[in-house]
Amino acid sequence: MDNIQLLYVGNIVSGKAAASSQILQFFMRVANLGYGKTVEVHWAGEDGVRRTVLADYCITAGDGSEYWRAELRFQCQAKADLPGDIRFSLRLQHEGREYWDNNDGCQGYFCAAGSGGRTTGLVPVLNLSPLQGLSASQRSIPLKLAVDAGLAAEKVTVHWTLDDWHHVHKTSCRLQSGRRSATRSGYAGLHPVQHWSTNLKLDGAFRVQYSICCEGKEQTFWDNNAGQNYRLSRAPLKVMILNLHCYQEDDQDRKFWQIAKAVDELGADLVCLQEVAEHWNDGRGDWASNSANIINRRLKQPFHLYSDWSHLGFDKYREGVAILSRYPFERQEARYVSDSSDAYSIHSRKVVAASIDVPYIGTIDVFSAHLSWWEDGFRDQFQRLSEWADGRRGAEVAATLLCGDFNIAAGSLGYGLVVDGHRYEDQYLAANAPALFQQIFRVDDAHWRDRLADDYRIDYVFMNKDSGLRATSARVVFTEQDYGRVSDHCGYLLEFEPL
Numbered sequence: 001m002d003n004i005q006l007l008y009v010g011n012i013v014s015g016k017a018a019a020s021s022q023i024l025q026f027f028m029r030v031a032n033l034g035y036g037k038t039v040e041v042h043w044a045g046e047d048g049v050r051r052t053v054l055a056d057y058c059i060t061a062g063d064g065s066e067y068w069r070a071e072l073r074f075q076c077q078a079k080a081d082l083p084g085d086i087r088f089s090l091r092l093q094h095e096g097r098e099y100w101d102n103n104d105g106c107q108g109y110f111c112a113a114g115s116g117g118r119t120t121g122l123v124p125v126l127n128l129s130p131l132q133g134l135s136a137s138q139r140s141i142p143l144k145l146a147v148d149a150g151l152a153a154e155k156v157t158v159h160w161t162l163d164d165w166h167h168v169h170k171t172s173c174r175l176q177s178g179r180r181s182a183t184r185s186g187y188a189g190l191h192p193v194q195h196w197s198t199n200l201k202l203d204g205a206f207r208v209q210y211s212i213c214c215e216g217k218e219q220t221f222w223d224n225n226a227g228q229n230y231r232l233s234r235a236p237l238k239v240m241i242l243n244l245h246c247y248q249e250d251d252q253d254r255k256f257w258q259i260a261k262a263v264d265e266l267g268a269d270l271v272c273l274q275e276v277a278e279h280w281n282d283g284r285g286d287w288a289s290n291s292a293n294i295i296n297r298r299l300k301q302p303f304h305l306y307s308d309w310s311h312l313g314f315d316k317y318r319e320g321v322a323i324l325s326r327y328p329f330e331r332q333e334a335r336y337v338s339d340s341s342d343a344y345s346i347h348s349r350k351v352v353a354a355s356i357d358v359p360y361i362g363t364i365d366v367f368s369a370h371l372s373w374w375e376d377g378f379r380d381q382f383q384r385l386s387e388w389a390d391g392r393r394g395a396e397v398a399a400t401l402l403c404g405d406f407n408i409a410a411g412s413l414g415y416g417l418v419v420d421g422h423r424y425e426d427q428y429l430a431a432n433a434p435a436l437f438q439q440i441f442r443v444d445d446a447h448w449r450d451r452l453a454d455d456y457r458i459d460y461v462f463m464n465k466d467s468g469l470r471a472t473s474a475r476v477v478f479t480e481q482d483y484g485r486v487s488d489h490c491g492y493l494l495e496f497e498p499l
Contacts, residue, residue, distance in 0.1 A: 045086055141200040283343065331354065371404075426462060429441075
């Protein structure tokens with residue numbers, strides 16, 4: 001394909017002379033040359049004045065090319081003040097080079113005022129309302145399709161699914177405008193179109209896939225996005241974990257600001273913090289100095305916060321754990337999982353848990369934990385934690401997440417205890433090394449420890465293997481290159497979607 005190609009132009013005029021309006025629409029296909037592209041429409045109306053409008057990225061097609069769109073709206077008191085007939089060309093700029101679509105040297109394209117839509121025939125069916133994803137409040141998908149009149153379509157149907165094609169819905173489209181015949185328009189390089197539309201009812205679904213079937217007397221044409229189908233989904237659940245290092249950082253206040261900035265910019269939904277500290281104050285604590293509370297107050301929109309403490313830390317702080325959630329807590333609970341509950345013992349370890357109803361995903365049970373080293377009681381602490389978590393599981397729980405600092409290196413005896421339990425699985429590994437994850441947690445390869453020799457993580461998100469979620473991505477944050485160091489630990493950000 002050429003690096004930039006016109007697919008569709010619309011020139012719609014409506015209203016009377018007293019209050020007229022005109023809409024210009026341009027859809028184009030652009031080669032994925034890399035980031036930093038500029039896509040423009042160079043056009044002129046009946047006044048002959050050359051103008052430029054920037055196009056916006058819409059979606060990436062199944063074959064890797066991109067769809068871009070530009071739209072202009074005019075509202076005038078008289079039709080004479082509208083652009084009227086237009087002539088135009090397209091330009092793509094990338095890394096100092098430029099590419100044009102000027103109708104094969106015909107000095108651009110022409111589209112008459114009020115002529116409706118025209119297509120170049122390169123894409124027989126074009127979605128004029130493309131979406132990159134589903135918004136949190138969206139309950140339906142309006143589809144407006146431009147179908148090349150050359151197909152002589154008599155029926156257009158959208159085939160769609162909410163559960164990966166286990167159940168298939170079929171919704172008929174309505175013909176809005178355009179003749180059912182394949183008559184040519186007479187404009188060089190442009191063909192008439194039919195406009196069809198429909199609305200897909202999503203209700204509470206997390207994702208949708210669809211393809212389009214156009215049926216005519218002589219042929220049936222399928223648009224399935226180059227074999228990939230069209231796919232839209234809600235935003236994933238984003239979970240962040242971080243050990244805060246109990247007020248031991250230089251330039252601590254700035255680092256709290258950095259953490260809050262990352263939570264906002266990365267769009268985290270749940271944040272599990274360890275070594276959360278506040279002034280000891282003779283054991284009474286001091287909420288104003290609580291590090292989780294300070295970070296939360298610095299978010300653009302403060303989260304729901306649940307925090308509790310375990311023991312005296314560094315001889316001057318109440319040290320504990322916390323959960324911050326974008327969504328309200330339905331149930332919250334704190335327990336010691338250690339043998340000791342002595343506030344003056346560093347081996348006293350308390351975990352906080354919360355049930356959270358995440359829209360379009362369901363109820364998530366999340367635990368923020370800071371367990372002891374293997375030699376200091378990890379085995380018993382993890383056993384108590386997992387039994388507690390399992391005891392909270394019910395049919396309404398979509399997933400159980402054990403998050404935080406577990407003080408066991410990947411491949412160690414403690415990690416092996418988790419593997420051998422066959423209940424909880426390492427989600428960072430699942431997202432970044434799925435083949436190795438399968439070997440360790442599903443196949444139980446006897447030599448799996450050798451593969452983790454260079455993996456020094458001690459912070460994890462372990463998910464119950466019967467959960468209805470899957471980790472789709474996982475990244476390290478709070479490194480020198482990514483928001484800067486804020487602790488003696490890195491943080492982790494994981495994204496989850498329903499199965």
